Amino acid sequence: MSALTAVRNAIRPRGDEDSGGRGARWTRGRVALLACALVLAVLWVLPLAWALATSLKPEDETTDTGLHWIGSEITFNAYEQVWASGDLTRWMFNTAYIASMTTLLTVVLTAMAAYGFSRTEFRGRKLLYGLVMAGIMVPPQVLIAPLFAEMVAFGLVDTYWGVILPQVATPAMVFILVKFFDGLPRELEEAAYVDGAGRWRVFWRIVMPLSRPVLAAVAIFTFIQTWNNFLWPFLVTTDPNAMTLPVGLVNVQSTYGVRYAQVMASVIIGGLPLLIVFVFFQRQIVRGVAHTGLAGQ
Amino acid sequence: MTTTTRQPREATAPPVGPPAPPRGIRRHWSEHGLAFTGPFLIVYALFLIVPLIWGVRMSLGNDNIAGTQSEFVGLDNYAEALRDPDVWSSLGNTVWFTMLSTAPLVVIALVMALMAHHLRFVSWLWRLSWFAPFLLPSGVVCLLWLWVIYPSDFGFADQLLAAFGLEPGIGWLTDSRYAMLSIVLTTVWWTVGFNFLLYLAALQAIPRHLYEAAEIDGAGGWQRLRSITLPLLSRTTGVVLVLQLLASLKIFDQVYIMTGGGPDDSTRPILQYVYQTGFTGYRIGYASAISYIFFALIVIVSLIHLRLTRRSREENAS
Numbered sequence: 001m002s003a004l005t006a007v008r009n010a011i012r013p014r015g016d017e018d019s020g021g022r023g024a025r026w027t028r029g030r031v032a033l034l035a036c037a038l039v040l041a042v043l044w045v046l047p048l049a050w051a052l053a054t055s056l057k058p059e060d061e062t063t064d065t066g067l068h069w070i071g072s073e074i075t076f077n078a079y080e081q082v083w084a085s086g087d088l089t090r091w092m093f094n095t096a097y098i099a100s101m102t103t104l105l106t107v108v109l110t111a112m113a114a115y116g117f118s119r120t121e122f123r124g125r126k127l128l129y130g131l132v133m134a135g136i137m138v139p140p141q142v143l144i145a146p147l148f149a150e151m152v153a154f155g156l157v158d159t160y161w162g163v164i165l166p167q168v169a170t171p172a173m174v175f176i177l178v179k180f181f182d183g184l185p186r187e188l189e190e191a192a193y194v195d196g197a198g199r200w201r202v203f204w205r206i207v208m209p210l211s212r213p214v215l216a217a218v219a220i221f222t223f224i225q226t227w228n229n230f231l232w233p234f235l236v237t238t239d240p241n242a243m244t245l246p247v248g249l250v251n252v253q254s255t256y257g258v259r260y261a262q263v264m265a266s267v268i269i270g271g272l273p274l275l276i277v278f279v280f281f282q283r284q285i286v287r288g289v290a291h292t293g294l295a296g297q
Numbered sequence: 298m299t300t301t302t303r304q305p306r307e308a309t310a311p312p313v314g315p316p317a318p319p320r321g322i323r324r325h326w327s328e329h330g331l332a333f334t335g336p337f338l339i340v341y342a343l344f345l346i347v348p349l350i351w352g353v354r355m356s357l358g359n360d361n362i363a364g365t366q367s368e369f370v371g372l373d374n375y376a377e378a379l380r381d382p383d384v385w386s387s388l389g390n391t392v393w394f395t396m397l398s399t400a401p402l403v404v405i406a407l408v409m410a411l412m413a414h415h416l417r418f419v420s421w422l423w424r425l426s427w428f429a430p431f432l433l434p435s436g437v438v439c440l441l442w443l444w445v446i447y448p449s450d451f452g453f454a455d456q457l458l459a460a461f462g463l464e465p466g467i468g469w470l471t472d473s474r475y476a477m478l479s480i481v482l483t484t485v486w487w488t489v490g491f492n493f494l495l496y497l498a499a500l501q502a503i504p505r506h507l508y509e510a511a512e513i514d515g516a517g518g519w520q521r522l523r524s525i526t527l528p529l530l531s532r533t534t535g536v537v538l539v540l541q542l543l544a545s546l547k548i549f550d551q552v553y554i555m556t557g558g559g560p561d562d563s564t565r566p567i568l569q570y571v572y573q574t575g576f577t578g579y580r581i582g583y584a585s586a587i588s589y590i591f592f593a594l595i596v597i598v599s600l601i602h603l604r605l606t607r608r609s610r611e612e613n614a615s
Contacts, residue, residue: 029518030415030416033412033415033416034416034418036412037409037412037413037416037423040409040412040426040427041422041423041426041427044426044427044430044486045426047441047442047445047453047486048430048441050444050445050453051441051444051445054444062451063448063451064451066456067453067456067457067460105340109336109337109340110337112333112334112336112337113333113334113336113337113338115333116329116330116331116332116333116334117334119326120326120329120330120333120334121326121330122330122331125330125334128334128338131346132337132338132341135341135345135346136599137595137596137599137600137603138345138349138592139543139547139592139595141547141549141568142352142588142589142591142592142595143345143348143349143352143588144571144572144575144588145352145355145571145575145581145584145585145588146347146348146349146351146352146355146585147344147348148575148576148581149351149355149360149581150343150344150347150348150351165340165343165344166344168340168344169337169340169341169343169344169345171341171345174337199329200329203333224432227434228432228433228434228435230434230435230436230549230550231549231550231568235572235576245434245436246434246435246436246437247436248436249434249436249437249440250436250439250440250554260444263440263444264440264441264444266440267437267440267441267444270433270434270436270437271432271433271434271437271441274432274433275429275432275433277432278425278428278429278432279425282421282424282425286424286428286494286497287498289491289494290494290495290497290498291498
């Protein structure tokens with residue numbers, strides 16, 4: 001481990017802008033920069049910290065004036081009550097299910113389609129690809145009215161599929177994957193054909209494993225977007241049992257009214273799942289978001 | 298085209314050189330094209346093409362929300378929308394929000410990325426504090442900020458103002474002078490991390506030897522920033538800017554949850570007006586017509602985006 005780090009440090013070209021180019025030296029400019037960055041970081045953490053502090057106070061102390069971070073005691077009362085009401089667990093399950101299904105379907109369908117567009121010749125391919133690419137410009141928000149009418153016609157209001165299916169049709173992801181497949185050399189696949197493998201086998205056993213990084217990027221981006229999507233689930237679910245977490249949370253406010261500790265407890269619980277995932281998969285998420293963010297959307 | 302793929306391999310059993318690609322392979326490339334693309338195309342057609350066309354049809358009729366009882370009214374809905382002061386005011390609010398939010402979301406993100414990149418120190422801390430809010434659902438973000446800024450006597454923000462000797466109780470969300478700014482503040486806190494990541498990725502792609510050369514020439518920190526970093530980031534800035542414009546124009550969640558469009562509709566964006574006319578006002582035909590006017594705005598910005606990304610791709614290729 002340490003040897004590896006040493007090698008990596010030796011290879012890594014130097015060029016720290018504010019330190020005269022000699023690695024990480026603490027010059028005055030660099031300390032000032034660090035101070036500014038820390039101030040910004042504190043500003044960004046402050047609202048979350050205040051929410052956490054509120055959620056741990058006894059309910060009758062949340063409206064006290066005087067910026068007390070800690071109440072007379074630290075209590076998990078608010079969390080217990082929010083949890084006991086059961087809605088949050090229900091919504092969290094709904095969101096996890098919907099986000100997972102949407103991600104799985106998006107990855108499989110867009111990868112297949114992208115492979116088809118990138119590697120197959122068939123009549124109408126260019127036209128169909130153009131049609132899909134044009135769809136990048138259509139924001140789903142513009143389609144809410146007809147899409148809702150369609151859901152009514154299909155009987156999909158208040159169902160998981162009603163939330164999932166419209167979110168699977170993401171042409172931007174096809175675009176990202178086509179670009180990736182176009183850059184893959186064909187030799188590996190050709191060798192497999194020589195060995196007698198068929199198209200599907202080549203796709204699932206060779207192309208998909210080779211594409212793991214870009215597929216992960218697409219999956220991460222889709223998952224975050226679906227987990228947090230508000231407008232569409234909000235429109236297509238009216239039954240609290242079918243709601244997703246972002247939609248249900250907004251209802252919490254009206255349910256709990258002025259019980260601020262409980263509202264903040266639901267905020268913390270509602271924000272936690274993706275934050276925990278982020279702490280563990282920081283690198284992949286950062287790379288995935290930067291990759292798909294620039295190319296698509 | 299009748300040769301099977303197995304024959305050539307047997308023919309070149311002792312591997313002398315790479316076997317010439319047999320003719321059968323070409324057949325493979327043309328197989329199953331529609332089977333690969335079909336499943337996506339079906340979903341795409343059902344949930345993007347069909348609603349897009351159905352929406353046009355709806356916008357030419359006076360449909361109610363269930364899509365029953367429809368009567369063709371031609372362009373009446375569009376004509377009405379163009380005369381409707383609420384369409385113009387909510388479009389105005391949308392554009393106003395976009396103008397207010399885009400600059401800080403791009404500039405602060407750039408500053409953050411430059412700091413994180415140059416410090417090369419506790420990079421997890423910057424990523425966690427600046428990017429993590431982007432991972433929170435809008436409901437979480439809005440309830441959180443409502444609690445921070447809304448309660449006027451015991452709210453965190455007002456008490457902070459008081460602690461700094463400023464006048465508290467400014468009505469963050471109830472005073473039409475501040476309501477939109479509060480929405481912008483919430484949005485910047487929530488989504489700046491996304492642009493921050495895009496900039497950070499672009500900074501990491503700048504070749505180091507450029508800086509080393511400049512350093513040898515005796516260029517100082519600011520000079521290097523001005524003459525190397527910023528010019529090389531200009532393409533990224535263009536893309537970030539357009540992506541931000543597109544995202545800001547689609548504002549709905551924050552306003553709907555935090556102010557409901559108020560006070561006096563001063564923050565109501567166009568998407569909320571679409572929602573109100575179509576889903577609570579049951580005039581889904583009229584709502585569709587407004588959607589398409591909004592769509593025209595988005596398409597214009599998207600076309601600029603397309604041109605920008607195409608140009609940057611060509612530059613990358615060369």
